[in-house]
Amino acid sequence: MSILKIDGVTKRYSNHTALDNVSFAIPAGCIFGLLGPNGAGKTSLIRIITQITGADEGEIYFRGERLKPDHIKDMGYLPEERGLYKKMKVGEQLLYLAQLKGLSKADATARIKTWVDRFEIREWLGKHIEDLSKGMQQKVQFIATVLHEPTLIILDEPFSGFDPINANLIKDEILRLRDNGATIIFSTHRMESVEELCDNIALINRSQKVLDGPVREIKDAYKTDTFQVIGNGHLLVTSPDFKVLEQHENNGVFRANIKLENGVKPNDLLRYLVERVEIHSFVELVPSINDIFIRKVTETHHA
Amino acid sequence: MHKIWLIIQREYLTRVRKKSFIIMTLLTPLLLATFMILPGLLITMSGDEETVMVLDESGLFGDKLENKKDLKFVHLAGSLEQAKTVYQETDNTALLYIPKITIDNPEGITIYGKKNTSIQTQMRLENALEKEIENQRFMASGLDRATLDKIEADVKLNTINLSEEGEKDNNAIITSAAGVVAAVIIYFFIFLYGVQIMRGVIEEKTSRIVEVIISSVKPFQLMMGKIIGIAAVGLTQFLLWIILSFVAVTAVSAAFGIDAAPSPMEQYQAGKVAAEGESVANLDEETPEEAAANSDEFANTIQDVTQSFANLPLLLIFGCFLFYFLGGYLLYGSLFGAIGAAVDNETDTQQFMMPITIPLVISFIMSYSVVLKNPDGAVAFWMSIIPFTSPIVMMVRVPFGVPAWELLLSMGLLIVGFIFTTWLASRIYRVGILMYGKKINYKELSKWLFYRV
Numbered sequence: 017m018s019i020l021k022i023d024g025v026t027k028r029y030s031n032h033t034a035l036d037n038v039s040f041a042i043p044a045g046c047i048f049g050l051l052g053p054n055g056a057g058k059t060s061l062i063r064i065i066t067q068i069t070g071a072d073e074g075e076i077y078f079r080g081e082r083l084k085p086d087h088i089k090d091m092g093y094l095p096e097e098r099g100l101y102k103k104m105k106v107g108e109q110l111l112y113l114a115q116l117k118g119l120s121k122a123d124a125t126a127r128i129k130t131w132v133d134r135f136e137i138r139e140w141l142g143k144h145i146e147d148l149s150k151g152m153q154q155k156v157q158f159i160a161t162v163l164h165e166p167t168l169i170i171l172d173e174p175f176s177g178f179d180p181i182n183a184n185l186i187k188d189e190i191l192r193l194r195d196n197g198a199t200i201i202f203s204t205h206r207m208e209s210v211e212e213l214c215d216n217i218a219l220i221n222r223s224q225k226v227l228d229g230p231v232r233e234i235k236d237a238y239k240t241d242t243f244q245v246i247g248n249g250h251l252l253v254t255s256p257d258f259k260v261l262e263q264h265e266n267n268g269v270f271r272a273n274i275k276l277e278n279g280v281k282p283n284d285l286l287r288y289l290v291e292r293v294e295i296h297s298f299v300e301l302v303p304s305i306n307d308i309f310i311r312k313v314t315e316t317h318h319a
Numbered sequence: 320m321h322k323i324w325l326i327i328q329r330e331y332l333t334r335v336r337k338k339s340f341i342i343m344t345l346l347t348p349l350l351l352a353t354f355m356i357l358p359g360l361l362i363t364m365s366g367d368e369e370t371v372m373v374l375d376e377s378g379l380f381g382d383k384l385e386n387k388k389d390l391k392f393v394h395l396a397g398s399l400e401q402a403k404t405v406y407q408e409t410d411n412t413a414l415l416y417i418p419k420i421t422i423d424n425p426e427g428i429t430i431y432g433k434k435n436t437s438i439q440t441q442m443r444l445e446n447a448l449e450k451e452i453e454n455q456r457f458m459a460s461g462l463d464r465a466t467l468d469k470i471e472a473d474v475k476l477n478t479i480n481l482s483e484e485g486e487k488d489n490n491a492i493i494t495s496a497a498g499v500v501a502a503v504i505i506y507f508f509i510f511l512y513g514v515q516i517m518r519g520v521i522e523e524k525t526s527r528i529v530e531v532i533i534s535s536v537k538p539f540q541l542m543m544g545k546i547i548g549i550a551a552v553g554l555t556q557f558l559l560w561i562i563l564s565f566v567a568v569t570a571v572s573a574a575f576g577i578d579a580a581p582s583p584m585e586q587y588q589a590g591k592v593a594a595e596g597e598s599v600a601n602l603d604e605e606t607p608e609e610a611a612a613n614s615d616e617f618a619n620t621i622q623d624v625t626q627s628f629a630n631l632p633l634l635l636i637f638g639c640f641l642f643y644f645l646g647g648y649l650l651y652g653s654l655f656g657a658i659g660a661a662v663d664n665e666t667d668t669q670q671f672m673m674p675i676t677i678p679l680v681i682s683f684i685m686s687y688s689v690v691l692k693n694p695d696g697a698v699a700f701w702m703s704i705i706p707f708t709s710p711i712v713m714m715v716r717v718p719f720g721v722p723a724w725e726l727l728l729s730m731g732l733l734i735v736g737f738i739f740t741t742w743l744a745s746r747i748y749r750v751g752i753l754m755y756g757k758k759i760n761y762k763e764l765s766k767w768l769f770y771r772v
Contacts, residue, residue: 088534095530116536
């Protein structure tokens with residue numbers, strides 16, 4: 017079942033179209049990558065989902081219902097432009113933001129306690145935001161985003177500004193939240209940063225959806241039957257079933273990218289190679305989301 | 320509604336806890352007390368005891384020159400030269416030389432001093448001498464002082480207003496003061512706290528928290544919460560100023576032992592302000608009857624203090640003050656909020672501040688120059704009807720008496736006005752708070768009004 021269904025959403029500003037008839041669904045309980053270059057329309061779409069703005073055309077359904085103000089309390093949004101009240105104390109700020117999401121004071125206080133213990137930042141509670149480092153502020157903001165236990169968590173460029181250690185901490189938290197049943201939307205232009213995390217993705221370019229679906233299926237659809245082989249010996253491929261795209265040799269060690277032709281299977285290539293050289297590594301070259309994106313975009317441009 | 324309440328609370332608490340708020344709140348009454356006490360203090364201190372030596376060759380005055388608290392007379396005998404020598408050896412203020420004169424021709428009286436004799440001393444001596452000479456002339460013509468006092472006439476004009484409600488004492492100065500004080504307070508309140516709204520919006524924009532907040536609440540709720548929260552801060556500060564001013568003035572007076580009984584005018588102003596604060600503070604707990612009772616009680620106290628003051632339509636003035644105070648603030652406050660939303664930092668606010676500042680400043684200047692002199696003239700009328708100037712100008716007019724229909728029209732238009740500016744501001748606000756790094760001009764702003772968001 018999909019937690020969010022985007023149906024023909026169009027958003028126009030005075031001099032350009034930010035979203036042009038975008039439709040896709042986000043399955044419940046997955047990590048969803050909303051990918052695309054800067055200015056593609058990701059943030060516009062997120063602002064429509066979070067009801068900051070409204071769509072000019074089209075509908076969005078949240079858990080099967082048309083989007084309504086009451087849904088806001090089930091969503092957590094971490095905007096790309098991070099910000100907190102600089103002169104407010106961490107504890108007060110978290111309490112305020114949680115209460116705005118509809119939590120009672122007692123609930124909010126209890127949950128803040130849990131979270132600061134988890135992140136080991138209890139001693140920050142009485143500090144002003146402006147006295148914290150940028151990374152610390154980001155942690156506080158992450159807590160603020162998920163404190164009200166939203167079922168849909170939207171993170172715009174989540175890892176920008178985090179050092180690697182904190183980025184891993186956040187990644188682990190995101191996975192834990194997913195395992196507890198939350199759905200997470202990642203929006204980013206750095207596709208490689210979320211590739212391994214995402215179960216599903218949608219690619220957006222120039223205000224249009226280019227591609228969407230489970231990452232595995234997309235990759236399968238875009239794989240080129242190319243394998244990278246590394247081994248010892250002198251490799252000379254003569255069979256018409258295998259096309260060598262690239263080959264290097266150095267001190268008797270070779271590395272070759274070989275494409276299967278005429279519907280032969282990987283095992284056929286392996287058998288062919290085994291007879292000729294000593295194989296150290298045999299890996300399928302799977303296209304990255306970035307490669308797929310570039311291919312898809314150039315295709316659409318040429319079409 | 321719950322969310323607006325949360326926003327109001329935050330806006331209120333973060334401001335009230337600021338050091339600058341606490342310092343301002345404590346310091347202002349102290350300054351006020353100082354300014355009220357200082358003149359009295361200075362006069363008392365300058366009044367050192369003076370001793371004047373008198374050489375009376377005419378024998379007319381004898382011991383008739385009375386010693387006063389701070390003016391003493393020491394009588395000398397002998398020649399003028401001797402007297403001068405004696406005088407030189409003392410540190411007395413002056414030597415008064417009265418030659419042989421008659422009461423018909425009191426010429427040639429001279430003061431010798433070591434330095435220039437102050438005008439004050441000179442006048443006091445002249446008065447004392449004149450009075451004594453007059454007394455003696457009366458005696459000579461068969462009158463005595465007591466008879467004369469009976470004859471003397473003292474005329475003071477009482478100004479009475481004749482209106483349907485009957486006769487009323489009136490005093491132009493107090494009437495003007497009542498309105499002007501109220502108008503000045505409104506003027507400063509709008510500016511001080513309007514700018515705070517603007518700064519608050521800019522702060523939320525530059526710290527980028529605004530996107531987080533408006534994913535939880537509507538932009539309109541955020542804007543109104545801020546405006547109301549800051550209004551509460553203003554009223555709190557105001558109330559504290561009044562209470563602390565009273566405390567400070569009383570304490571300082573007591574400390575310096577000054578008889579600082581305020582003039583009716585001062586009492587009027589302070590009392591008026593106090594009553595306003597009181598009625599605001601009690602708004603939520605008090606029933607209307609209680610509030611009315613309090614106001615009546617207050618009015619009674621004042622009546623004892625000064626007749627003409629009590630005859631001002633006090634309840635009406637308080638009511639109007641509260642109304643125009645809040646109405647004017649709301650009208651301008653949302654506009655200040657819209658400016659904050661339209662710009663990225665405070666330096667860019669200048670071009671948008673102009674249209675807001677001008678009507679306020681003009682109504683302030685006109686209040687003094689035109690409205691006060693002619694509270695029923697055409698300028699006064701129109702400026703007290705137009706919502707952008709009425710909060711200040713109408714307050715100046717109200718104590719002079721304004722026809723009910725004018726007042727109702729003005730109030731009605733002010734309500735319409737602030738609904739309009741709030742609508743206008745919220746249209747600009749909702750677009751502006753998410754707009755970064757773009758220089759905004761009026762053309763752009765007008766487009767925002769019709770954006771669909």
